[in-house]
Amino acid sequence: MTLLLSFGLCGVLFLLYRKDSLFKSRKRYPRFVEKVKNRGWLQSTWICGLLHFLINAILFTITGVVLFFVTVYLTVPYLHIIIMVIAVLASFYIWGIIRDLGPRIRTGRLLSGLIGSSFYCLVTLYFLYRYLTLEPMFPGDDMFMAAVGLFFGMSVTVTAFFCSFIVTSWVPKK
DSSP: OHHHHHHHHHHHHHHHHTHHHHHHTOOOOOHHHHHHTTOSGGGSHHHHHHHHHHHHHHHHHHHHHHHHHHHHHOOOTTHHHHHHHHHHHHHHHHHHHHHHHSOSSHHHHHHHHHHHHHHHHHHHHHHHHHHHTOOOSSTTOOOHHHHHHHHHHHHHHHHHHHHHHHHHHOOOOO
């Protein structure tokens, strides 16, 4: 598990390091994005941040539901890892679109990215609460695996917070 977590962290760091070249290669946006791109309401810091928050919530929920159904109904080994890699790549792609559509002012970008990425802070706080109040369901129940799962959940959401914030907020100087 530690090796898998280390590979995942290295992959995310590589994506963060190469994010500018990955997003420059996108020549054309989807049709919906082209229509919304020139709208003034998306340049508002709060509206863009709330849209980012909503998109993060939808991405997290879809990934969680798909992982739940894959682990419950399918017994294909390592399929959950492929699903998580696809979810990370899709998140980076969508965050790049949000970065290009969001506010142009630096402080507006930072605030918008903080608002949108705060979804992952709330999920981390929920996992931390569950971790701190973890109790056995019956006498003699071993809570080690539940604690490990909550710890991994916290590490994933903290990483997602920083990645989302960095990708949507920090624009390189031209």
